[in-house]
Amino acid sequence: MKTFAIVDGSRRKAVPCGWLHYDEGKDAFSIDLSPTTESTAMPALLGLFVEKGVLHLDDQWTRRWLAERIPPSGRQNLGQVLKAHGLREYDEFALLMSSMGECAQDSFVLRPVTEEPSEGEEAGEGHASSQGSQQGGQVPDAAGPQHMSLAQSVGRQIAERRKELGISQMELASRTGVQQPVISRLERGQGNPTLELIEALTQGLNTIASIKLVERK
Numbered sequence: 001m002k003t004f005a006i007v008d009g010s011r012r013k014a015v016p017c018g019w020l021h022y023d024e025g026k027d028a029f030s031i032d033l034s035p036t037t038e039s040t041a042m043p044a045l046l047g048l049f050v051e052k053g054v055l056h057l058d059d060q061w062t063r064r065w066l067a068e069r070i071p072p073s074g075r076q077n078l079g080q081v082l083k084a085h086g087l088r089e090y091d092e093f094a095l096l097m098s099s100m101g102e103c104a105q106d107s108f109v110l111r112p113v114t115e116e117p118s119e120g121e122e123a124g125e126g127h128a129s130s131q132g133s134q135q136g137g138q139v140p141d142a143a144g145p146q147h148m149s150l151a152q153s154v155g156r157q158i159a160e161r162r163k164e165l166g167i168s169q170m171e172l173a174s175r176t177g178v179q180q181p182v183i184s185r186l187e188r189g190q191g192n193p194t195l196e197l198i199e200a201l202t203q204g205l206n207t208i209a210s211i212k213l214v215e216r217k
Contacts, residue, residue, distance in 0.1 A: 002112075006031070006042070009102070009109035017042035020062070020101075020110060022093060029062040043108050069103040070095050084179050086197040099181045152189030154198060159187040161205045176204035 001023055005016035018033040031046070033055045039047035045065050049057060057065070071081045073090050082090065085098040101110035162172055169187070173180040178200055186201070 004101070004110040005113055006046075006101070006108055007111055008041070008107055010107040017108075018046060019113070024093075028059040029066065030059060031057040031062045031065070033057070043106050066092075066096065066101075068105050069099065069101050080177075083196065084177060085182055086194050088194075098185065099179065100185075102181055151186070155187045155189040158183075158198075158201055158205070162187075165205065172201065172204055176200045178204075 001021055004020045004022075006018040006020055007014040007016050015037070016034060017037040018031050021030045021032070022028075023030075033042070033046055033050055035055055037050070039050040041047075042050065043065065045068075046057075049055070049061075070092055071078065075081060078090065081095075082088065085095055087094055087098070096110070101108065162169070167175075169180045169183045172178075172183055178197065182197070183201065186197070
């Protein structure tokens with residue numbers, strides 16, 4: 001079972017208004033809403049349930065809420081969407097994790113329940129996770145070079161080069177067509193980036209030759 005807090009991403013120290021659960025074995029979602037959060041301080045659909053005194057959403061209703069945050073499988077430009085997220089095939093949960101629940105409808109996002117924001121985190125550019133092996137281990141800046149995985153090593157180099165050029169993750173996203181949440185996750189050493197994704201980012205940074213794709217041990 002994986003659990004994620006539903007928080008207002010526009011607020012640095014936002015209190016969760018609910019928790020999203022995903023049962024991998026059953027491929028089922030559910031949501032438990034906070035009884036202490038006002039309905040106006042959570043996503044519109046979830047607020048309607050709170051107003052009716054309902055604090056638990058089953059798989060059907062949870063998927064209706066997630067439909068606003070996950071590109072549908074029938075989307076016309078699905079191939080481009082999957083490429084932007086570094087995916088080879090359609091996977092609802094992978095797409096949800098790639099964007100961490102961000103959507104244009106509101107400012108709410110998902111955060112792993114074990115998440116601890118890093119002190120040097122850039123405003124509006126994602127949050128660090130301490131989930132361990134599933135999310136790629138420690139935050140790149142906190143891991144010693146000798147202990148970094150391939151994803152962490154590449155992520156650190158991407159972040160360092162981007163900062164050298166003085167550009168934001170949003171600007172890099174605009175240059176490459178890769179979504180900002182994907183860039184944020186890569187820079188944090190999370191996930192398993194494809195060579196196609198790395199190539200797109202390095203081209204956007206004009207630094208193909210300087211990125212070392214060698215895993216450090």
